[in-house]
Amino acid sequence: MDAVLLSRLQFAVAVFFHFIFVPLTLGLSLVLAWMETRYVLSGDEAWKKQVKFWGKLFIINFTLGVVTGITLEFQFGTNWSRYSAYVGDIFGSLLAIEATVAFFLESTFLAVWHFGWNRVGKKLHLASIWLVAIAGNISALWIILANGFMQHPVGYAVNATAGRAELTSFFDVLTNGYAWGMYAHTVLGAWALGGFFVLGVSAWHLLRRSHTEFFRRSFRMVTPWTLVLTLLLALAGDIQGKNVAHYQPAKLAALESHWETGRNVPFYLLALPDEEGEGNMVEALGIPGLLSWISYGDAAAEVKGLKDIPKNDRPPVLPTFLSFRAMVALGGLFVLLTLWAAFQLRKDTPCPLLLKAMVWNIPLPYIALMLGWAVAEIGRQPWIVYGLMRTSDAVSPVPAPTVAMSLGAFIAIYSLLGILDIYLLRKYAIQGPEAREV
């Protein structure tokens, strides 16, 4: 394997692992902020107990999110130095702003919140968790503005003498519609994941009738929130799909495995791409005009097929296609699950089947988010910056064996951390609200 592929694998490992922790941080911080608001407004100790229990899980998750995020910022330099030198003028500033505007705020006030129960007043304590939640979500915005530049570069000009892209309009970079579409889709997904996490853990306890009063409260609190989010998530996904169709026709064609340019393109419920043969091995149950309609809001619209995109500009079709299909299917499942939960809200205890489904569902939003990123990033290939710079031109002049070694280290260390994280989250989730740290 060459340094490009190894570096891509390493980045994939690092970013996917980081993204196990990020969405729960984004989602659960808002849930915690809302719970603590209820506590401060009502003075009801039951809400404080909620904050303490979910807060413990939040902290375990947060630490891993922090440490795995640091390696990402530096990997642009270690593994993608040519990329960094070429677009650092734009991309680097977004990362630097993320740290100074958001990440300091998040880390500092997390400590105030975590250690400050007896040291700062109730209102200041409440303000701290809101600052953590807001800063985390702002942090995500800057990161996605940076990623949005890679997907749909704007506000730059290539300076041929300096041999790099330079910023021409910061305003254009900040108002990049593609990036905002990604941001909406990503944070809504993260918030929904936070909701499903609370639903899943609560359901586990409700099934065992442990701390029923406590977990009924958390289950009922997040059900409407998660329902609204899953619906908004679908809407944001649709908007983002249209962005992709508009700005990244190759990605759209790959994620739909659509080969022949044409109008009135049907959507096949069943399809399986055949990259060698430039077509689909299986193509059945077509709904006429649907692909044109979901891509452009017009059933007669023309959709460019992969055959009209030069072979060396095409992303890998199969992984993009499968990731996209699986993500959409999971999104549909989430809507059904939360609708089901919402209809049971009037009951004292939701039916066991729903509770079981919620427990089994815990990993699925994580998988859905990963698949979403796989679509975004694999679908962008062979470009590191869409239409501007190829991934193969972006890699550092570091020898492949060195990268292979570091990739091995990443896999080993991250697997260990992943196992520890799951073990500890499970342990504290199962212990329930009465447990004290030892």
Next chain:
Amino acid sequence: MLETIWFILWAVLWGMFFILDGFDLGVGTLLPVLAKNEDERRIMYNVAGPFWDGNEVWLIAAGGVTFAAFPKAYAVMFSALYVPLLLLLFTLIFRAVSFEFRNKVAHASWRVLWDSIHFFSNIAASVLLGVAFANLFMGIPVDAQGVYHGNLLSLLNPYGLAGGVFFLCMFILHGALWLAIKSRDDLQTRAVATAFFIWPVMLVLLLAFLVLTAMHTNLFANYLAMPALFILPILALAGLILVRIMLREGRLWAAWGSSALFIFSVTFFGVAGMFPGMIISSLDPAATGTAFNGASSPLTLKIMLGVALVMVPIVLAYQCWTYHVFSAPVTREDLEDDHAY
């Protein structure tokens, strides 16, 4: 002009990182030496408890600013220092999770495991930072294409190793002073004694490092060209001497502040000697990445300067406030709190 301002800001961010995370690293390194029982070990984790995360963000800010203001220097620096940088990041990962995980399972061997990991990751991170910066001061074998012609061992040259020992000692002193501020009773006594004990070692190391710097690097060329810069090594020495005076008077915060001045001046001493070089090539002077040939466009530098001038004071203000909130020493009663590490 913009480039020079950014070069100074770049040094400020690294200096802040060393001052703030330096004491966490020092306390972690002292863990097996100073803590005699479980309570004391926990106190040592908790004196850094509410701070280490916010402190580490200064590293991210320093890295981010290198990327934003000097993308070319960032690209060459971090790809050339590939192995030591990733090692540093791995040690910081283990340092962080050892805080979080150690007290999560009530089992003696689990704690021993995380205590060992905590100790080794702190000591390794301190040494790696020193080795990396000493090599940056001296220059590393990179060519004009940014390709690094060396390996990890070529960084472990005498001057690089001296830098590693120097940083380790600097952080141990800084950490001992922080522990003295934030603890009571026996642990505090031991922390103060450690500071007294390590101080002469630090003084010898500082003088030796200045001599070695004159022998192995070109840093003093800038000083000879602009003698006013000699204020920096003098400030470093003054800071270190003040540490001793304040310790003697029992003014622990002032001693810690003097140590901070010492660390900050040492950082500036090195970086001022490098100016305008950021990634000095030991192969070919023309291949050196400087603040001028590696900087971002004026527009980016201006926007980022606006962001930095607004945000850094705000960050400093709220971080100072949290230091104030958590300034009380950690006692055995504090360990009863179910949020303590």
